[in-house]
Amino acid sequence: xxxxRIVILTGAGISAESGIKTFRAEDGLWEEHRVEDVxxxxxxxxxxxxxxNFYNGRRKQLLSDAVKPNAAHFALAKLEQEFDGELLIxxxxxxxxxxxxxxxxxxxxxxxxxxxxxxxxxxxxxxKGDISVDDRCECCGxxxxxxxxxxxxxxxxxxxxxxxxxxxxxxxxxxxxTSGNVYPAAGFxxxxxxxxxxxxxxxxxxxxxxxxxxxxxxxxxxxxxxRLVA
Ligand code: BV8
Numbered sequence: 001x002x003x004x005r006i007v008i009l010t011g012a013g014i015s016a017e018s019g020i021k022t023f024r025a026e027d028g029l030w031e032e033h034r035v036e037d038v039x040x041x042x043x044x045x046x047x048x049x050x051x052x053n054f055y056n057g058r059r060k061q062l063l064s065d066a067v068k069p070n071a072a073h074f075a076l077a078k079l080e081q082e083f084d085g086e087l088l089i090x091x092x093x094x095x096x097x098x099x100x101x102x103x104x105x106x107x108x109x110x111x112x113x114x115x116x117x118x119x120x121x122x123x124x125x126x127x128k129g130d131i132s133v134d135d136r137c138e139c140c141g142x143x144x145x146x147x148x149x150x151x152x153x154x155x156x157x158x159x160x161x162x163x164x165x166x167x168x169x170x171x172x173x174x175x176x177x178t179s180g181n182v183y184p185a186a187g188f189x190x191x192x193x194x195x196x197x198x199x200x201x202x203x204x205x206x207x208x209x210x211x212x213x214x215x216x217x218x219x220x221x222x223x224x225x226x227r228l229v230a
Contacts, residue, residue, distance in 0.1 A: 003171050004085040005169055005171050005172070007088050007090060008076060008173075008176060009091075009173070009174070009189075010089060010092065010176045011092045011185075012092070012093060012177060013179075014093070014097075014177035015070075015093055016177065016221070019061075024181065029058075036153075037051075039150075039153055040153045041152055044152070048144065052130070052132065052148075055131070058094075059128075060130075062096070063114075063128060067095075067097075069098070070097075072177075073097050073098055074101045075229040076229070077098070080104065080105055087105055088106075091106060092182065094110055109151070109159060111149045111150035112149055113148065113150065115149035118137045118140060119146070120137075121137075121139050125146075131148065169195065170195060171197050171198065172197055172198050172200070173192030175199075175200070175202070176225060181208050190209075199212065200228075201216045202219075202221060205218060
């Protein structure tokens, strides 16, 4: 590859073939719930039990033997090992399949399902089970203080400065498995283009921002990504 600095944005589509539901497919996550009810601070305040159960269910599925990284995750981990330039994966996903596949240079801009956070102190804790509204927080002893370490709508995504810095200097930007509906992630391709980077969309179908990409590859991530990395 003639490139030196690559930024890769991944979305729910890269984990679909690992058995994790995407958000906007007909059998998607949001079909069962209104986003406002389960992925906003207001929804959490209104019904913390519903929201904790929504994430407890997704955490249980992620930790089941049935959910493993697929060929797309492994191809990106191989790229990180073999590429002699700078590579950064920015994922919108809260699963840990990139880590399981061996990727290290990774930013979870929307948080992580296997971490919880004290709503008062922002201290993070690993979590492999359920979070209950009755759980007492270790750091402040408060009940109801523990929330999923997940960025909800209306909340600031994580490590935005690091991401914008990488977008300003990259010479290749690839988006994999994202519908381009959620900002600021959906705007990264424009940012990369302004920096003069080549931009490529790999998806099952054209995304909402497909016209901003200079290259497009449509198909399953598990076949298109290994082909790209080969
Ligand atoms: C913020 C964590 C301020 C929770 C998530 C109006 C206009 C513009 C913006 C806004 C607006 N009104 C409100 C906003 C802001 C809002 C937003 O964008 N709303 C949208 C709905 C309009 N954004 C926010 O609130 C964000 N915060 O803006 O703060 C700010 C801004 C800049 C700088 C600082 C501060 C916070 C958004 C984060 C919300 N949290 N996740 C959880 O996971 O439960 S978002 C959640 O949905 C995911 O994390 C992901 O980001 C998003 C889903 O998107 P995708 O990953 O793309 O998944 P989707 O199902 O949509 O698509 C999957 C794609 O894969 C499909 O295209 C499919 O074809 C493809 N696919 C499927 N299978 C495969 C495949 N491709 C290849 N192979 C396959 N096998």
